[in-house]
Amino acid sequence: MGRSPEKMMKLSDSVIALNVPMLSPVLGPTEIYPALLKDEDGLTLVDTGMLGQFDELKQAVEDAGAQISDIRRVVITHQDIDHIGNLQELVNRIPGLELLAHADDIPYLNGSLPLVKFTSERIAQMPGGFKDLALHFLESLPGLGKFTVLQDGDMPPWGGGAEVIHTPGHTPGHICLYLPNDKLLLAADELRVVDGKLAGPVEWATPDMPLALRSLRKLEGRPIARVLCYHGGLYEGSPQPLIEELA
Template sequence: MSQLIPSIKVLNLNIPTPTGNSPIHPVLLHDEDGYTLVDTGMIGQFAELQATLEELNVPLAEIKRVIITHQDIDHIGNLGALLDAIQGLEVWAHADEIPYLTGAKPLIKFTPERRAMLPAPVLALADQLLMQLPEINIDRTLADGDILPLQGGIQVIHTPGHTPGHLCLYLGEQQLLLAADELRVVDDELVGPAPPATPDMPEALRSLKKLTSLKMDKVLCYHGGEFIQEPEKRIAELSEKSEA
């Protein structure tokens, strides 16, 4: 866990892989009315998520809402468990993700091949989550350009490509971009979305242009963590390369 400012904490959860742990980074925001969790971690990580929150002295009951940046199972993996544990928890997501989050359409990337990669206990939890999806209510539908009443105003940026309703969140007062999977940090360098996990790569690359006008000191990527070395310049470079 790291702290960007006192009201913004970056969680560090680990997905076991054949080559070691792969860290992912949900974000916890603290405002006057309680906490907002941006993404929920991978299926099977609820105990780790809960332990991390306990280390921060954050009772589950004080989490008021979850913002889902997109439908991938390492982002929605603990959504069902959180809804079971927290009465009145709100779920916010982009309109284009709602059919997937509510089970009306199958998750785009949870293919038979992806299922076969999961250990049996995790697969059982995944199937449990899929059964829960039709019961999930989306309390706030997010749209490009929305300003959320959190952290002095968070701008919603619709960045489709990685999934249809993928979101980045821009915290203007802090000049911080929560990039979800639109950007990654790989070997200390900021790079674009992972091609194997991005069904519409041309659209995802076009989405980068939406980020080039933002003033920022720091980018937080779900995969790779923080990037602070002239992020505006680097995003401009990535956007220019995508147009070449």
């Protein structure tokens, strides 16, 4: 069933916020906001949605007037399962897909280290069907292919020009992307929108909260006017007051 197209947000000529329904084993039904960056050479997808919920991602991409096959590269903001869940599906469907992530999360993404939060202990507590899917997914990680390394301060050309900001704490290699043309921050999980208000990283899923709060300071010095949060969606305004309160 198609969803109302107004759920998808065109933030500028080069940035679309996808609205993807997600059924989380922890949170229940919720929504997530991957981003689609449009450039002449194709689309850049920022984060991939929840494990086992590829159809929801595909529908959201189509609602945005695009096709999965138009995606040229996938940027992973961090290793959590609701961000990397459809990596395997995307790699299988898109020949030559480029994968990018921060150097400090790549060892987890390629299976050299166990994922920080999506651990075998946690998977063991999950319902049967999801557990099997999760174990299969973990086994698939070493076969995904090579990740291109992103570093703090990188300025890739996606979305008309972006800046990589390394914001560790939620995971070691968590990144935000700043799009100066649109004064837009793609905050991933460094910020959230809760009841219309901007909030910091969620405590229960942030293993190093003091570091995540210090990372907020790294967002300063840019004229951010809008923040897209993976959890909670778009916040219209500057994150500066919240950063001063928390960091």
